[in-house]
Amino acid sequence: MTTIGTQTAPAVTAPSATADKTPPPSDNLIRRKTQMLVDDGNLKASEETSEYHGSPEKLTRAGNTLTLETSDKSDVIHISQDPNGQLQVTVNGQEYTFNGNKRSPNNPSSEGVPPQFRLHIKSGAGNDNITLAPDVTVDVKIEAGDGDDTVQTEGGNPDIYGGRGNDTIRLGKGGGYVEGNDGDDTIIGGSGPSVMYGNKGNDRLYAGAGPTSKKSHLDGGEGEDQLYAGDGHTVINGGDGNDQIVAHANTTVYTGKGSDTVWGNLTKARIYAQNNDYLPGTEQSNITRMEPSEAGKKAFKIVGSDEFKQRVEDDLALLRSSPVGRKMLEEMDKAAERNGAPVTIGETKSGSSSYTFNSSELQKLSKQEREEIPQDAPRMGGIKDGEPGARADQGIIDYMRSMIVSIGDEDITSPIVALYHEMAHAWNGANGTFLAGTSDDPTSPDLANGEPQAVGLSTNAPPFDFDNDPTTPPTSTNPAPFTENALREEMGLSPRLKY
Numbered sequence: 001m002t003t004i005g006t007q008t009a010p011a012v013t014a015p016s017a018t019a020d021k022t023p024p025p026s027d028n029l030i031r032r033k034t035q036m037l038v039d040d041g042n043l044k045a046s047e048e049t050s051e052y053h054g055s056p057e058k059l060t061r062a063g064n065t066l067t068l069e070t071s072d073k074s075d076v077i078h079i080s081q082d083p084n085g086q087l088q089v090t091v092n093g094q095e096y097t098f099n100g101n102k103r104s105p106n107n108p109s110s111e112g113v114p115p116q117f118r119l120h121i122k123s124g125a126g127n128d129n130i131t132l133a134p135d136v137t138v139d140v141k142i143e144a145g146d147g148d149d150t151v152q153t154e155g156g157n158p159d160i161y162g163g164r165g166n167d168t169i170r171l172g173k174g175g176g177y178v179e180g181n182d183g184d185d186t187i188i189g190g191s192g193p194s195v196m197y198g199n200k201g202n203d204r205l206y207a208g209a210g211p212t213s214k215k216s217h218l219d220g221g222e223g224e225d226q227l228y229a230g231d232g233h234t235v236i237n238g239g240d241g242n243d244q245i246v247a248h249a250n251t252t253v254y255t256g257k258g259s260d261t262v263w264g265n266l267t268k269a270r271i272y273a274q275n276n277d278y279l280p281g282t283e284q285s286n287i288t289r290m291e292p293s294e295a296g297k298k299a300f301k302i303v304g305s306d307e308f309k310q311r312v313e314d315d316l317a318l319l320r321s322s323p324v325g326r327k328m329l330e331e332m333d334k335a336a337e338r339n340g341a342p343v344t345i346g347e348t349k350s351g352s353s354s355y356t357f358n359s360s361e362l363q364k365l366s367k368q369e370r371e372e373i374p375q376d377a378p379r380m381g382g383i384k385d386g387e388p389g390a391r392a393d394q395g396i397i398d399y400m401r402s403m404i405v406s407i408g409d410e411d412i413t414s415p416i417v418a419l420y421h422e423m424a425h426a427w428n429g430a431n432g433t434f435l436a437g438t439s440d441d442p443t444s445p446d447l448a449n450g451e452p453q454a455v456g457l458s459t460n461a462p463p464f465d466f467d468n469d470p471t472t473p474p475t476s477t478n479p480a481p482f483t484e485n486a487l488r489e490e491m492g493l494s495p496r497l498k499y
Contacts, residue, residue: 043091044069045098063116066098072125080133087119100138123149132156134172159402177402181307189216189230193413195404198225199310207234217414221314235414235491237318252492254321257292270492272321293320299332304347311401312345315416324481324490328423335430339393343426348398353418355425357381358394375448376436381429383464388432395429397422421484424454428478435461435476444499451499456483
């Protein structure tokens with residue numbers, strides 16, 4: 001069993017040239033301890049410290065998480081941060097101060113990088129009001145819980161989950177990731193890049209104003225939703241239900257199931273619609289008609305929380321409305337039937353998404369025996385002498401559903417792009433078609449060819465006939481549509497030129 005395709009990123013990072021952070025070390029070398037800081041009936045605050053024990057001579061702090069929990073009443077929470085990194089927290093008029101993301105000289109992280117710090121707010125039930133000031137720089141996860149909550153963020157690179165209820169969530173300059181969850185939610189993007197999922201309910205999602213470089217991803221999910229594109233580039237998925245969608249600037253629209261209306265506003269939008277959809281003002285748009293599909297139902301088994309399962313189903317719904325994505329799902333359905341098992345999609349909270357090749361044959365071996373097998377060996381699905389390797393019948397995709405990552409000057413603002421990258425690995429695993437060898441790029445000398453292969457970049461591996469068609473030439477990378485760049489092109493995103 002081996003894991004490939006990891007795309008390192010913090011759980012939510014607004015894309016920028018400097019957004020990437022050092023990933024936390026492997027969990028089996030991390031020990032965690034929790035200290036209660038406050039428990040006064042108004043606020044419960046605790047800090048979890050993660051320490052890396054990879055070297056017996058040196059203890060390294062890998063990260064800290066400050067968790068703030070309030071009651072099931074209707075709480076008012078405000079967070080700000082001073083220049084020294086201290087967090088100023090006000091809960092129902094009572095003030096608290098906590099250390100933020102300043103590095104301790106007595107307990108440094110590896111390579112001189114400050115340990116990762118996250119703020120986790122859990123407001124419980126009640127109609128809560130949560131605000132983040134513009135000066136907040138730490139990564140923040142907000143779980144608003146049950147109730148009709150109001151959340152407004154100006155800073156903090158937030159990761160927001162509305163919970164059950166009719167929530168109103170507004171993002172600021174830092175952008176962020178939002179799930180409305182159950183209820184009729186209103187979600188409004190700020191000037192930064194945003195990813196917004198309405199999930200179940202009749203939701204209203206607005207990409208919002210911002211610079212032309214801004215990128216937004218809006219997904220209505222189940223229900224009769226209203227989705228409005230914004231400045232910059234917007235990808236919209238209506239999902240299930242009779243949705244109202246408004247294009248603006250540079251927009252790619254997937255209408256999904258239902259009788260939908262797309263207002264084109266005479267823009268040059270890319271629209272993937274069903275025959276029964278109404279498309280006024282789309283004379284200048286590029287329209288592709290798609291029939292309803294159940295592709296992918298056999299291909300994947302989703303495990304995790306109900307919220308995670310719903311999120312993955314929302315992504316699969318978009319891919320069924322996508323010419324590129326549907327072909328992937330159809331081929332993965334065939335692979336599941338041929339191999340006798342689907343690929344498992346599971347929830348990860350490590351900050352990255354990855355694919356693990358696994359098979360019933362590998363499970364017969366000891367852990368040591370498995371670890372001794374080269375990653376590109378035929379037993380691990382690697383091609384050898386022009387012949388496919390073993391097929392994965394227990395493949396696993398670990399999906400970080402809130403991952404927003406910057407890669408150089410190119411931004412992935414839709415986590416579905418990372419999921420599709422891992423699906424490309426899963427397609428190779430299910431067919432035993434991983435390209436052997438490592439990159440000849442001097443900046444990434446140990447990079448397995450399977451990574452640029454999934455992106456759709458050329459490799460130094462011998463060409464292979466992936467489609468088993470003698471009329472088409474063999475290639476040294478995956479053919480479209482089984483590449484990350486194929487989905488990027490369809491969505492109108494810039495291609496990824498380097499792994």
